[in-house]
Amino acid sequence: MLKTIEQNSLYIVFDDSLISDDIERCFDAQYWQHKDKVTGSATGRGTTWFVQLKTIQAALRHYRRGGLFGKIISDHYFFTGWQDTRSVAEFHLLKTLKDLDVNVPTPIAARVVKKGITYQADLLSEKIPNAQDLVSILQQRQLNEVEYQAIALQIKKMHQAQVNHTDLNIHNILLDQQGKAWIIDFDKCYEQADHEWKEGNLKRLLRSFNKEVNKRQIKWGIKDWECLIKAYHQ
Numbered sequence: 001m002l003k004t005i006e007q008n009s010l011y012i013v014f015d016d017s018l019i020s021d022d023i024e025r026c027f028d029a030q031y032w033q034h035k036d037k038v039t040g041s042a043t044g045r046g047t048t049w050f051v052q053l054k055t056i057q058a059a060l061r062h063y064r065r066g067g068l069f070g071k072i073i074s075d076h077y078f079f080t081g082w083q084d085t086r087s088v089a090e091f092h093l094l095k096t097l098k099d100l101d102v103n104v105p106t107p108i109a110a111r112v113v114k115k116g117i118t119y120q121a122d123l124l125s126e127k128i129p130n131a132q133d134l135v136s137i138l139q140q141r142q143l144n145e146v147e148y149q150a151i152a153l154q155i156k157k158m159h160q161a162q163v164n165h166t167d168l169n170i171h172n173i174l175l176d177q178q179g180k181a182w183i184i185d186f187d188k189c190y191e192q193a194d195h196e197w198k199e200g201n202l203k204r205l206l207r208s209f210n211k212e213v214n215k216r217q218i219k220w221g222i223k224d225w226e227c228l229i230k231a232y233h234q
Helices: 029-034 067-072 086-099 134-140 145-160 196-216 222-233
Strands: 002-006 010-015 038-043 047-052 057-062 107-115 118-126 131-133 173-176 181-183
Touching: 010 086, 029 038, 029 047, 086 107, 086 118, 131 134, 134 173, 134 196, 145 173, 145 181, 145 196, 145 222, 196 222
Parallel strands: none
Antiparallel strands: 002 010, 010 107, 038 047, 047 057, 057 118, 107 118, 131 173, 173 181
């Protein structure tokens, strides 16, 4: 069941069936370190901390800007309302997709801290167990037809839910040890009517495959893409 805490400068939405810890402290990595619940970390724009909850492993992410502007204002965003903030929007989008049976991380908790006309944001979401992104896998081996079909199915289900993944690339698609495909990182993604943008999602994904062939020599070719697209349109 979703619960919210709303104060003058603080907003938290969380699923109390998944987290029973001190909700106002659970967005602090030191809190989890003190409880000896940190299981690992990953670095990108910032550090993502992996923490063990009672029934689920979670990823704790603090929202940070990229690009040149991010070097000036690293983690503050202009505030226009709680529901428009990046962590709350991503939380609810994940919930929508999860309810429609799309393989995405389960949203656990989102926090917004308002500071004047700006805010900072954090998100706790499920860490998909025993999964690797496509880049990591394709550096080691080719994918088979069944795996491309699994990937295509999740993209199609996401599109049927009318969700535009604005950064659909092979870093944001995972395969677990059971062969299930997962889509992650829905920051700045949104629900959108009509259908024209869906082709743009697919073209972005194709560029991602081609980029990593040159950059990391992944084991991929145009026939693999044709396999994925055929499954997507079936």
